Amino acid sequence: MNAPHNRFAEGTVGAALAQSGKLKDNTVAAKVSGVLTDLHAQISQDESIEPIAVTDADALMVIRHSAAHVMADAVQRLFPGTQVTIGPAIDNGFYYDFDRPQGGFTETELADIEKEMEKVIAARKPFVRRTITRAEARQLFEQNNEQYKLELLEAIDPAAEVSLYSHGDWVDLCAGPHLPHTGLIPSFKLLSSAGAYWRGDERNKMLSRIYGTAFANKKELRKYLADLEEAKKRDHRKLGKELSLFSIDEQIGGGLVLWHPRGALVRTILEDHWRSAHQRHGYELIITPHIGRSHLWETSGHLENYAENMYAPMEIEGNPYYIKPMNCPFHIAIYKNALKSYRDLPIRWAELGTVYRFERSGQLHGLLRVRGFTQDDAHLFMRVSQLPQEIAKVLSFSLQMLRNFGFSDLEIMLATRPAEKSIGDAEIWEKAENALRYGLESQGVSYTLDEGGGAFYGPKIDIKIKDAIGRTWQCSTIQVDFNLPERFDLTYIGEDSSRHRPVMVHRALLGSIERFMGIMIEHYAGAFPVWLSPEQVVLVTVSDRHDAFAREVEERLRTAGIRVQLNANNEKLGAKIREARLLRVPVIAVIGDSEVEQRGVSLRTREEGDIGFQPLDAFLAWMKAAAQAPSI
RNA sequence: GCCAACAUAGCUCAGCUGGUAGAGCAACGCAUUCGUAAUGCGUAGGUCCGGGGUUCGAGUCCCCGUGUUGGCUCCA
Numbered sequence: 001m002n003a004p005h006n007r008f009a010e011g012t013v014g015a016a017l018a019q020s021g022k023l024k025d026n027t028v029a030a031k032v033s034g035v036l037t038d039l040h041a042q043i044s045q046d047e048s049i050e051p052i053a054v055t056d057a058d059a060l061m062v063i064r065h066s067a068a069h070v071m072a073d074a075v076q077r078l079f080p081g082t083q084v085t086i087g088p089a090i091d092n093g094f095y096y097d098f099d100r101p102q103g104g105f106t107e108t109e110l111a112d113i114e115k116e117m118e119k120v121i122a123a124r125k126p127f128v129r130r131t132i133t134r135a136e137a138r139q140l141f142e143q144n145n146e147q148y149k150l151e152l153l154e155a156i157d158p159a160a161e162v163s164l165y166s167h168g169d170w171v172d173l174c175a176g177p178h179l180p181h182t183g184l185i186p187s188f189k190l191l192s193s194a195g196a197y198w199r200g201d202e203r204n205k206m207l208s209r210i211y212g213t214a215f216a217n218k219k220e221l222r223k224y225l226a227d228l229e230e231a232k233k234r235d236h237r238k239l240g241k242e243l244s245l246f247s248i249d250e251q252i253g254g255g256l257v258l259w260h261p262r263g264a265l266v267r268t269i270l271e272d273h274w275r276s277a278h279q280r281h282g283y284e285l286i287i288t289p290h291i292g293r294s295h296l297w298e299t300s301g302h303l304e305n306y307a308e309n310m311y312a313p314m315e316i317e318g319n320p321y322y323i324k325p326m327n328c329p330f331h332i333a334i335y336k337n338a339l340k341s342y343r344d345l346p347i348r349w350a351e352l353g354t355v356y357r358f359e360r361s362g363q364l365h366g367l368l369r370v371r372g373f374t375q376d377d378a379h380l381f382m383r384v385s386q387l388p389q390e391i392a393k394v395l396s397f398s399l400q401m402l403r404n405f406g407f408s409d410l411e412i413m414l415a416t417r418p419a420e421k422s423i424g425d426a427e428i429w430e431k432a433e434n435a436l437r438y439g440l441e442s443q444g445v446s447y448t449l450d451e452g453g454g455a456f457y458g459p460k461i462d463i464k465i466k467d468a469i470g471r472t473w474q475c476s477t478i479q480v481d482f483n484l485p486e487r488f489d490l491t492y493i494g495e496d497s498s499r500h501r502p503v504m505v506h507r508a509l510l511g512s513i514e515r516f517m518g519i520m521i522e523h524y525a526g527a528f529p530v531w532l533s534p535e536q537v538v539l540v541t542v543s544d545r546h547d548a549f550a551r552e553v554e555e556r557l558r559t560a561g562i563r564v565q566l567n568a569n570n571e572k573l574g575a576k577i578r579e580a581r582l583l584r585v586p587v588i589a590v591i592g593d594s595e596v597e598q599r600g601v602s603l604r605t606r607e608e609g610d611i612g613f614q615p616l617d618a619f620l621a622w623m624k625a626a627a628q629a630p631s632i
Numbered sequence: 633g634c635c636a637a638c639a640u641a642g643c644u645c646a647g648c649u650g651g652u653a654g655a656g657c658a659a660c661g662c663a664u665u666c667g668u669a670a671u672g673c674g675u676a677g678g679u680c681c682g683g684g685g686u687u688c689g690a691g692u693c694c695c696c697g698u699g700u701u702g703g704c705u706c707c708a
Contacts, residue, residue: 090706104636152708162708173708194703195635202704206635209703237701241643250681250699360633362704543665570664571671578669592667602668610668 014039014180017051027051028179029062036062038177040129054186055216064089066127066179067117067188067214072096073170074116075210078109084172085148085198085207092224093213097196099148104208105193113210114190124183125167129176137162137173148198149173187221188214230469236521237366243526243583245517246367255364255371257514262534265563267517269532269629271352273404274376274510277632281397283350283378288330290354294320299487300329309357327353328506331379332488340492345502346382346390352513353377367518374513380505381490384431387503391439391478394507395461398476399443401509402465404630405516406523409466412445415453422456424482432480432503433459439478457483467523475511475519480504527584527606531629536563538585539601540576542592544568549596553589553616562623577604587623 008014013030017023017039029052030037036058043049052058068087075098076082087096105113132140134153141149152173156162165174167182179185190212198204215221232238240246245263248256259267275285294313297303302310306325313320324330331349340347354374363369382390402410414436417429436459440447447461454460458480464472481504484490491499510516520528530536537557541550547568557564565585567576573590580588589601600615614622 086707088706088708106637149708156708175708192702193636196704197634199707200705202634206704208635211703248700254699361699362633362635365701540668542667545665571666572664573667575670576668581669588668590668594667604668 008040011042012040013037013043013049016043016049020049022049022051024051024053026053026055028054028059028184029177031058036177038062038127038129039180040127041177054184059216060214061089062177062179063185063216064094064214065177066182067185067212068094068096069127069165069167069170069172069174069178070117070120070182070185071113071190071210071212072098072172073120073167074113075100076170078112078116083146083148086152087172093191093211095196095209095211097198097207097209099198099205100208104195105210110190110193110210117188117190120168121182121185123168124181126181127165127167127178129178130164130166131161132164134162137164140164140171141173144171185214186216187218188212189221189225227469231471231522234469234522234525235366236368236518239521239526240366245521248366253371254361255359255369257367257370257372263517265534266528266532267513270405270517271513273629273632274352274401277397277401277404278350278378280632281348281393283348286331286334286349286351288327288334288351288353289324290356291321291323292329294322296329296333297322300326300332300484301487302326302329309359311356311358323356324353325355325357327351327355327375327377328379328484328504329488331377332484332490332504335381335490336488340381340502342383342492342494342500345492346380346386348378348380350376350378367514367521370512370514373515375508376510376513376516378507380507381485381492381502382505383492383494383500384428384503387432387435387480387505388438390505391435391461392442394478394505395439395443395445398463398478398507398509399445400632402463402476404632405510405520406529407465407467410445411464411466411472412440412447413450413453413462413464414440414447415450415455415460415462417454417459418452418456422454423486424458428482428503429459432482436461436478436480455479455481457481465519467519468525469522473515473519475516476507476509477511478505478507481506525584527586530586530626533584533586534563535565535580535583535585536627537565537587537589537623538576538580538583539564539566539589539591540573540580541566541568542573542590544570546591546593546596549599550591553591553601556616556620557623560620560624562620562627581606587626589619 008018013032014023017027017030030039031050031052032043033047065088068089072084072087076084079100081101083099085097085099087094137153138150141153153162163175164171165176165178190210193208193210195206196209198207213224215224240263243262244260245266246260247258248254249258252258278285294303302325310325311323313322334349335347352374354372356372359369359371380390416433440461460477460479462474463476464474466472485501485504490502492502494500539550539554541547550566550568554564554566567579569576577588584606586606588604590604591601595601595613598613598615600613601619602613603619604610
């Protein structure tokens with residue numbers, strides 16, 4: 001790392017830092033009264049000022065944004081006629097969108113751009129900030145034929161000042177901040193190129209985006225690239241194929257999942273666990289059909305508000321029927337099937353309900369984004385006064401379920417009434433929001449508030465889980481609904497023997513089973529915990545004279561309820577072990593002469609390797625304990 | 633849907649500038665009876681995504697489809 005330029009103009013942040021002795025070799029930016037600023041910004045006397053070192057987290061945005069500028073410079077140098085649009089720093093790097101007449105960039109072009117960037121970095125060109133009038137800016141971008149910049153210029157708040165940043169002779173409309181000079185971009189890499197609409201709107205022109213990333217040092221960049229590799233290794237689509245868990249067949253259609261025996265087994269275990277947990281927690285299980293008449297969807301409002309996600313109707317004896325995108329109307333129909341008393345409430349009905357939603361082909365992604373999936377859905381019907389304790393129960397149930405599947409690092413969000421259109425009066429919203437808050441507090445969990453982030457029909461709690469490599473996924477959602485009870489005219493007879501309106505809660509714990517399976521495959525990198533493993537033990541024999549005893553062991557395990565496979569193939573021990581290891585089988589039991597003689601097995605576990613001999617009875621007991629499902 | 637890249641054996645992939653398809657693994661057969669991540673030999677396996685075109689000749693070049701993959705609101 002080279003020292004930033006040591007000559008800063010009078011009255012700039014850099015000069016002020018130098019004066020106070022805070023300017024270090026690795027200072028690349030500063031916080032002025034808490035705002036990220038670059039070193040040559042002007043500063044008034046009485047502001048607090050702290051240096052930002054290249055290694056500080058705050059520096060990343062500056063480094064990346066500067067890298068984006070350098071990239072745009074390189075691109076315009078290499079590909080004349082290309083217009084620049086926007087190029088921000090983002091969570092994991094940066095991008096810049098270009099309008100290039102000949103379209104997207106190829107891999108080799110990315111490599112060329114990287115080389116050109118290296119040159120700009122080596123030249124240590126200072127980033128210079130300049131504020132100018134709108135007229136000057138307009139003239140500049142007209143002269144440079146940068147149509148997008150002109151458009152952006154028009155959109156800037158008339159009260160705000162317009163600034164330009166340049167390094168060398170490359171100039172961009174930009175708010176900054178930037179590094180002192182291009183030589184301070186420590187390490188970067190261009191990652192991919194992709195199409196992106198101007199301003200993210202598909203009615204606009206498709207631009208060419210280049211993604212890149214930059215870090216404070218080579219080591220962090222390498223770590224980031226290694227993390228990407230790790231994520232690739234865990235990709236559930238790759239593991240799904242390798243472990244023969246599922247496939248998606250184009251003959252059948254995109255986004256429609258075929259569960260192979262091993263995958264279906266894991267899923268079945270998961271679902272069985274889910275069902276017994278629900279029964280244990282006071283839910284009743286229901287089952288509803290996959291299609292329903294259009295009337296239903298009119299009443300529910302789905303045809304009005306959700307039609308773009310629904311498939312075209314099919315006609316049955318002159319009546320249009322729709323395949324269901326949600327389960328709620330069916331659950332409501334069961335509610336309405338008989339008169340309800342306040343004594344019946346709360347009602348908790350759960351279903352693993354398979355729904356179909358239209359997703360655009362480009363959005364489909366393995367198990368994570370599909371067209372047909374099973375929701376672990378439940379609907380609770382209750383009196384408003386029951387909301388707080390019901391929410392608390394749902395929440396604690398939800399947390400436990402996620403923990404059981406290996407997720408204990410959670411982010412929880414409470415979303416309240418949207419500012420614009422929403423239904424229901426203020427009083428009931430307040431009650432519901434308080435109920436959600438009460439639920440959260442009774443569980444002692446921390447949460448963030450998403451003010452106005454609720455649905456139009458009620459507030460909600462969303463839970464995101466963090467997986468083994470730190471990515472977050474939203475699974476659980478708990479939503480209060482004032483709308484459907486109204487639309488379907490749901491009632492119950494109260495203590496006063498008159499009709500009252502119940503309140504409804506929709507909730508899903510795992511979200512979609514397909515998606516959750518995908519997340520779980522990546523979380524465990526295919527190595528499921530023993531209770532979820534398709535095979536819990538593989539028996540491997542050293543030679544075929546051990547097969548008879550191995551069959552006996554197999555039978556004992558099977559009758560004890562352990563999922564066991566015997567590999568008596570004509571292969572060497574090493575090969576059999578390798579096969580089981582590749583399938584991530586948690587326990588391998590080796591049987592050879594000494595095991596037969598001592599009536600036991602030699603164990604090798606997935607996590608610990610060879611752990612030695614165990615007599616048959618001890619092994620059975622140990623295995624049963626290891627295969628124990630978490631409590632519900 | 634849009635932009636781009638890709639599509640070759642069950643899987644992973646090779647096949648240069650057009651000359652008629654190949655490897656490893658898996659499968660199957662035979663031999664081998666073996667001690668903690670791959671025993672050896674052999675056999676079989678392909679509509680080179682589909683359709684059209686250019687050419688004496690197309691896996692390879694061009695066009696049109698289909699599918700997959702990476703992206704498509706982290707605002708100068």
